[in-house]
Amino acid sequence: MTNWTIFQPSRVTATGPTITALLLGHTSDISLNLRTVSPSNTTGRISSPSCEGNVTQWVLTTEQVGKNAVRVQLRLERNLRLCGENETDSDCCPKPLCVLETLQVSACVSGTPQASLLIQAKIYALLLPANAGSDNNKTVIPNQVYQPLGSCPCDLTFRACDVRCCCDKDCSIEDLKLFVSHCLPGLFGGQVSPAPDYHCSVQSSENSPDWFPFLCVHSPPENNPYLGLFYQGKKITSKPGPSFQSPVLSAPLPVSAYIQGSPIFSLSDQYFTIPQKVLGQCVNSAPVAFLKNVKVKCVTVLHSCPTGFPLQTLTTDLSSKVKNGQGGDVVVDVIDEVAIDMSQFISSTDATSDEGLVCENVTLALDYKFYWKGNGITSITLTRIVGAITLNRSVTLTTRYSAVFLNGELMGEPNSGNPGYQVGRPVIAGTLDLLDNNTGSVQRTPINVWKPVSDGLCSTAEMKPVLFGENSTSGCLLPVSRQNLTQCDLLREAVTALQAALITATYVATSGNPNPLTMTDWVNISFVTLNSSTTMENTTSSCHGVPSHQHIHVWSRITGMVQDIPQRDIRVLQVSFTLSPWALDCGGGDVSPCMDPLETKLFPITSSVTFSDIPIHTGPPKTRFQVNFTEYDCNRNDVCWPELAFPMTKYYTGEPYSQSLAKGLILVFFFISASILGTPWRQIRQAWT
Structure with a gap:
């Protein structure tokens, strides 16, 4: 029979609201007592275990997990939210260090302590993002024409502050104070390489050299080689988990102005749709997104002549009115073409006779062109290709659907550098x-x-x-x-x-x-x-x-x-x-x-x-003879000393000699003025005075 009783572990340092330990040994007649203790002012030691408990902010629970083992769990019964300004609620944390106390759990038999568990609790308040209560889960991607994607590449967690990511909008002021001096450096920390010393934007009146600002360089921030580095033209859609309830789809909400990726609406506040591929399958009606080009092919096996959309279309249905995103509307201009070569649409047939049923005016292609400017649509043209199909037994038909957005007459294409x-x-x-x-x-x-x-x-x-x-x-x-x-x-x-x-x-x-x-x-x-x-x-x-x-x-x-x-x-x-x-x-x-x-x-x-x-x-590399005896030959040597006096010598052919000479003299005047007004001459005048 087991007569000993111990806690495993006997000392715990807690940083969270839940503490778990095991009580091993003779546990049949054991009673647990929880109290708050403090070290002695003279010796600094914790007092001996006692079977007398007191009221704490922790709840003690036990669970028998074996013949000689009991799981002991303590749970903090208070809110770890940091109090706001002028908030009087006592359930929140007034300081970032919310809990700092020492607890002692004593295992007693007939009023005599048998074992003790010492807990040092040091718990900080939870720092929640400012938009934690928002119901908007949509991330708006800026237009790539005006703003580069990837302004904060280290922002990896949605609605949460990423450590050392100082450009993360979810980080509060308290969060930034924890790692403001240890921000992720360089490009992946949201910081483009620092501007060089000769850039006009980095110099100040305190550390400006004598030649500044005569020879500093103005260059816009848009002109850097990192633009477009994070934009790959691909999108990763989230994969929802299994659900036993069908979602309730809300009605579409029209927008006043279109932005990249927002759906296009008809005049009746319905989605403007065309056939597209969803999860690898063609659907007849899928919304068209602003500034998102679509080009798909759908394969259909026909056993009879089609009667419905999209293989049979009417001009009155296609020539609909669409909101232009600027308070007005545009009408789809339909242009009909008749297909002469049917080989690009009919991939295979299963014919049983030379004659068959002829299906007239089958819609083979719908090609939309959206002309846009700013945040609106200026016009829409639709080219519909129709043709006649001879149906014997079955026909494999490949139809084409596309939607391209043109700024003026040119389609916005992603660059490669x-x-x-x-x-x-x-x-x-x-x-x-x-x-x-x-x-x-x-x-x-x-x-x-x-x-x-x-x-x-x-x-x-x-x-x-x-x-x-x-x-x-x-x-x-x-x-x-x-x-x-x-x-x-x-x-x-x-x-x-x-x-x-x-x-x-x-x-x-x-x-x-x-x-x-x-x-x-x-x-x-x-x-x-x-x-x-x-x-x-x-x-x-x-x-x-x-x-x-x-x-x-x-x-x-x-x-x-x-x-x-x-x-x-x-x-x-x-x-x-x-x-x-x-x-x-x-x-x-x-x-x-x-x-x-x-x-x-x-x-x-x-x-x-x-x-x-x-x-x-x-x-071939130049020999020593060529290098030594052609140093004044600008056509045969890499170093040309007469070109040192650009642009005042005649070796400069970028513009007429008279203009280059005048500009060179003006440049010399600036150098002399900067030297006279600069630091050396100012110190000489002060010493002379």
Whole structure:
């Protein structure tokens, strides 16, 4: 039989409102007493355990967890909220250090203490954010055109203060006092690299040098290489947990002015909707968000002629009135087009006869263009493409829906750098579109490589854009039969068409923020033509010269530095092809592709991209003779002493010599004035006086 009794642990330092310990040993006749104790003024020790308790702000509970074990728990019965100004409620904490006391729990048998638990409680008040009681869970993302996203990257927790994140709006003044001297430094702490000493905004009248402010530099804060660094154009939607109650959807609330991401409303205060994809499935009515481009394709298997929206539409329904966000409304202008080539909409058919039911005026595409300015919509145009479908048994129909927002005549596209390309951002390319005034505008078109999905076949493969600085190789599989290998010209044309669909652009942007109207910001894409003069030796089961591999080679160069960050521009982009023979291999016991002319075998079609750096300094290094005896030759030496007197010498050709001489003399006058009025001359005058 156990005769001893102990607390485990016997001493506890509490920083929270709950304290737990175990009482082990003989616990059948044990009674627990709680009291508040204090150390002796003379010895500094706690008094001996006592079986007499007193009233405290703690509640003591016990739970038998074993034959010889009892869980002892203390819970603080008070509010840890920090009192506000002029608040008289006694339940809150008047100071940040809310509880500071020493407790003693005694285990007694017949009035005699057997064991004791000593608790040192040091609990601070809870610091809640100012907006903790708000019901608005929506985070408004600012318009990227006017304000960069990522102004406070260390703000990771919603409605809570992140430690050492001094730009977190959820941190109160009391929070900031705890770590104001230990804020996260640099960019991820919300602090862009400090401005250099020569910037006009960092100098003051106390520490200004003599040359200030004559030669300080004015540069707006928007001109820094970190803009757009945190904006990737992607959104992560929250995943709600399981719920056994269906949510009650509130009615839409129209807004007076549109902001980025807010829904667009019709004149009847309903959401303006178009068919979109939600969770991978096409829905017929999904709200359109302001300044959010949408482009989807929906696949539908038709067994009969469609009768409802969106495959059957009326002009009166599409030509609706939409609120423009500025107190007025705009009418959707519908433009009808008839599809001539139905191959891009009908992917497969299951025909049982040559004749079938003809479905007239089937809506194949709805392309919306929203023209916007400021926080409003100026006009909306809708291009509806209709066509006739011959329905035998079933038809697989692919319809297209899009909504793009155009500022003026140009669509707002995200850039890939400022000004040089950033690694991991898409390479910007496009095609030239001649305008009415004989000027050209480059319409952006991505450069893609293969992105195989599901079964890896080219018929189901998707495309992914080429990312700057990232080499990659990808491909898909094309089923080819022995009958296809007897028609090598058609096979080569089919493979060439598949590879050409990856790159439809003819120009590539040299920088990450090109101007579509300035042709100097673009260079031609170099396509290496296939050598058609090579003799093709084809057999009944093989084809030579198939362009199965497409290679994209990009040459880039560092053109400068912005705050120690290299700025890279694209100089050359070349697209080449590798020709390879395709032949059936009937080894290994699998002879069905060689026996059955319709049996297929999978052949790979690949694409790759490689990035190369162009060295800044080209040519062989100069010899000692060239360096020593050409120091005054500005065309052959890196150091040109006559250029030291810019802009007063004739070596400066940036402007006429008379203007450069006048500006140089004015600059000399400023230097002399600054020297006379500066600190050295002032000290000389004071000493002389």
